Amino acid sequence: QVQLVESGGGVVQPGRSLRLSCATSGFTFSSYGMHWVRQAPGKGLEWVAVISYDGNYKSYADSVKGRFTISRDNSKNTLFLQMNSLRPDDTAVYYCAKEGAGLASDHWGQGTPVTVSS
Amino acid sequence: QSVLTQPPSLSAAPGQRVTISCSGSTFNIGNNYVSWYQQLPGTAPKLLIYENDKRPSGIPDRFSGSKSDTSATLGITGLQTGDEADYFCGTWDTSLSVVVFGGGTKLTVL
Numbered sequence: 001q002v003q004l005v006e007s008g009g010g011v012v013q014p015g016r017s018l019r020l021s022c023a024t025s026g027f028t029f030s031s032y033g034m035h036w037v038r039q040a041p042g043k044g045l046e047w048v049a050v051i052s053y054d055g056n057y058k059s060y061a062d063s064v065k066g067r068f069t070i071s072r073d074n075s076k077n078t079l080f081l082q083m084n085s086l087r088p089d090d091t092a093v094y095y096c097a098k099e100g101a102g103l104a105s106d107h108w109g110q111g112t113p114v115t116v117s118s
Numbered sequence: 119q120s121v122l123t124q125p126p127s128l129s130a131a132p133g134q135r136v137t138i139s140c141s142g143s144t145f146n147i148g149n150n151y152v153s154w155y156q157q158l159p160g161t162a163p164k165l166l167i168y169e170n171d172k173r174p175s176g177i178p179d180r181f182s183g184s185k186s187d188t189s190a191t192l193g194i195t196g197l198q199t200g201d202e203a204d205y206f207c208g209t210w211d212t213s214l215s216v217v218v219f220g221g222g223t224k225l226t227v228l
Contacts (some may be wrong), residue, residue, distance in 0.1 A: 035217065037163075045155070045163065045206050047217035059215050085221065095162055102151035102169035102216070103210050108162040 002026040002107040004096050009112030012086055022079040022096030022109055030054070031072040033099035036081050038092035039111075046092070049081065050099070064090075086116045121146060122207055122220035129226040130197055137202075138192040138223045140207030140209055146218055150210040152190040157204045157222075167192060194225075204228045 008020040022034070036048040049060045049070040058070055069082040079096050093111040100106030123141040130136045154167040165174055167183035170190065182193040185206065190207055207220040 037217075037219075044204075044222040045157075045208070045219045047208075047219060050217065061216055075163055100165070100168060101172070102153065104151070104153035104168035104208070105155075105163075106165045106168065106174060108164070110162055 002098065002110035004098065004107055004111045006094060006096050006112035009094060011115045011117060013118050014087055014116055016082045016086055017082070018086060018114060020081040020083065020094055020096075020112060020114075022081075024077045024096075024098070027098065027107075029072075029077040033103075034070075034072060034079045035097045035099060035105055036070060036079075037095045037105070037108075038090075038093065038095055038114075039095070040089075043092075048094070051079070070086040083114070086114075088111045088116050090114065091116050120221040121211060121218040122209070123213075124205075124207060124223045125195075125219035126221065127224045127226065129228055131228050132197050132199060134197050135193065135195045136197060136225065138191040138194075138205050138225070140192070140208075140220050142188050142209065144188055145213040146209045146211040147153065147185065148188040149189055149212055152185050152207055152209045154181075154190075154192045155206045155208065157206065159203070163206065166188070175188075183205075197227050199227050201225060 060117045067085045071080045095111045099107035099108040151169045155163040157163045171183040211218045216227040
């Protein structure tokens, strides 16, 4: 079965960096686009970034453009999110999600919490 | 302010039918597939509907989706207390080249 497991979250000071990972199994990782989606405490879903199956196409939300970088290692079935210049409003649970038919996110990880605070 | 507009909350009694609306524009819903997600308290979102009206395997037919012009609707029949959750619509926005979500609808089953 499809499994997505995020890691790398934690508490970090404003202006610092953090790298999230999403280890996947149960599907052919190199054939699917992947997304990062976040959810601030008590708020709705906010899409963060997408990467194509081969890594050649990437797109970012305006709120993270220039600060976050999405990448993937198809040899290790792993998705990454490098987060630089973190701000308090980046505090959220970060989910990775597999892209399915119609660009829907058909499988989600359990999420990893990120808290940006001094 | 979300690009897609959903009612913040709805309530209905067990056994009843409820519809959740999602309004957008020609740049998103009007020209792209809509998906719907259910998020039970304290859990990750789960795909309910994809490509406007298709259900993934394991999703009961009590859940249905439809789309017309720049709006989409999620329908739930035979409401159960276990359907109490937040529901989100999502789609691609062609002009922004980003995924957009609705603000979410909190469904209460009284």
